[in-house]
Amino acid sequence: xxxxxxxxxxxxxxxxxxxxxxxxxxxxxxxxxxxxxxxxxxxxxxxxxxxxxxxxxxxxxxxxxxxxxxxxxxxxxxxxxxxxxxxxxxxxxxxxxxxxxxxxxxxxxxxxxxxxxxxxxxxxxxxxxxxxxxxxxxxxxxxxxxxxxxxxxxxxxxxxxxxxxxxxxxxxxxxxxxxxxxxxxxxxxxxxxxxxxxxxxxxxxxxxxxxxxxxxxxxxxxxxxxxxxxxxxxxxxxxxxxxxxxxxxxxxxxxxxxxxxxxxxxxxxxxxxxxxxxxxxxxxx
Numbered sequence: 001x002x003x004x005x006x007x008x009x010x011x012x013x014x015x016x017x018x019x020x021x022x023x024x025x026x027x028x029x030x031x032x033x034x035x036x037x038x039x040x041x042x043x044x045x046x047x048x049x050x051x052x053x054x055x056x057x058x059x060x061x062x063x064x065x066x067x068x069x070x071x072x073x074x075x076x077x078x079x080x081x082x083x084x085x086x087x088x089x090x091x092x093x094x095x096x097x098x099x100x101x102x103x104x105x106x107x108x109x110x111x112x113x114x115x116x117x118x119x120x121x122x123x124x125x126x127x128x129x130x131x132x133x134x135x136x137x138x139x140x141x142x143x144x145x146x147x148x149x150x151x152x153x154x155x156x157x158x159x160x161x162x163x164x165x166x167x168x169x170x171x172x173x174x175x176x177x178x179x180x181x182x183x184x185x186x187x188x189x190x191x192x193x194x195x196x197x198x199x200x201x202x203x204x205x206x207x208x209x210x211x212x213x214x215x216x217x218x219x220x221x222x223x224x225x226x227x228x229x230x231x232x233x234x235x236x237x238x239x240x241x242x243x244x245x246x247x248x249x250x251x252x253x254x255x256x257x258x259x260x261x262x263x264x265x266x267x268x269x270x271x272x273x274x275x276x277x278x279x280x281x282x283x284x285x
Contacts, residue, residue, distance in 0.1 A: 014101050015156045017062040021105075022112045024061050029053050029077040032086035034279055035110035035118035035235075039222065039242070040264055042121055043089040045272055049078025057090075063109070064092035064102040075106075081280025086110055093221055095200040100150040104229035108159075111229075117174060117236035119278060120226055121271075123264055124218040125202070125247035127211055128192060133246065134267045136274065137190040137218050138178045139170050139239030143211070144224040146198045151232055160232035169227050174238035181277045187270055192217025194241055196224030205249025219247055238278075242271055 012020070030053065038045055046052070057063040057073040065073050076087045088106045092098045110118055124137070131137065155162045175191070182189035195211045197203060199221035203211070211219055218241045230237050244263040245251075264271075 014153075015158075018105070018108055018112060021061045021063060021109055025055065025075075025109070026113060028055065029075075029086070029113075030084050032077055032084050032110070032113055032115050034083050034085050035107065035115040036085055036087045036275070036279065037091055037107065037118065037120045037226065038087055038089050039091070039122035040244070042242070042264060042268065042271065044268060045275055046074075046076040046087040046089050048272065048276060049076055049080060049085060049087065052076050052078035060109075062105065064098055064105055066090040066092050067096050080276060083279055083281065085279050086113060086115060091222060091226070093199065094146060094148055094225070095198055095221060100148045100152070100225055103225050104150040107226045107230050108233065111233040111235045115235065117171065117238065118226075118230055119174075119275070120223050120237065120239040121275070122194075122220050122222050122239070122241050123244040124194065124220040124241035125245050126217075126243040126250065127195075127208060127219055127247045128190070128217040131190060131217060131243045131246075133243055133263045135190055135243045136182075136187060136267070136271060137192055137194075137241040137243060138175055138182075139194045139218075139223070139241060140175060140191050141169060141193045142224045142227060142239075143193060143195040143214060143216055144228065146196055146224060148198070148225060150225050150229045160234060164228075164232045166228070166231060169231055169237065170239055171236040174236060178238060178240065178274070178278060181274060185273050185277060187274060190217065190243075194223060194239065195219045197221060203248050208247045208249050211247075218243060240271075240274070242267060
């Protein structure tokens, strides 16, 4: 008689991995109202939270670890004004070899923790002629040119519909709130469409001309997959890019990640003032 041994256990589904992370994390932190993803060079902002609870990504089950300089690796939950904020200090990128599910794992975790909205931040190249390094841009819409989508595969019905609407990918009320705060703080905020590409190579001048023709004002290697995942889950999204360099062909200087971090550091006070004001009372009309 032949005895068949059981095969290896199938890998856990994305929903199971997220549930395990949520079950481990939720009892250890206060319930957040707002999520914040801190892009390149912006991890310092988490230090502004009052009564913070810090959790290294390495401790959270299935949480991917960022490997890019300028990205930390911890979740920090604390208060700003009236709001309990959960900051993801650093993010994983698809160009590091992470599958889309891993890229959006952190923001899905924020959504399942119960946040009402998420503010995504990033460092981006300026395509518009008025976007000099150091300017902040409120994202009105995006072009997903990564060739990836975190919703590919079996739909998790409890997260959202099979075909989510992306007409209002970036919430109009939250964008208006950012604009209002910019005027109050004396910040010259730009608005426009963000083009998300896979990376890690920077774009060619021909690609930048293409993006400009398509209506993009800024370009980067993050954010778009996170936005898709959050809207699928019904979470409101806002986004702000820190323009850290002129896109390829807009300047004679070669593009360099160290320069990105230097510019992000130079404007971090203005960026932080905007984030503090927004996080302290994000939903006020």
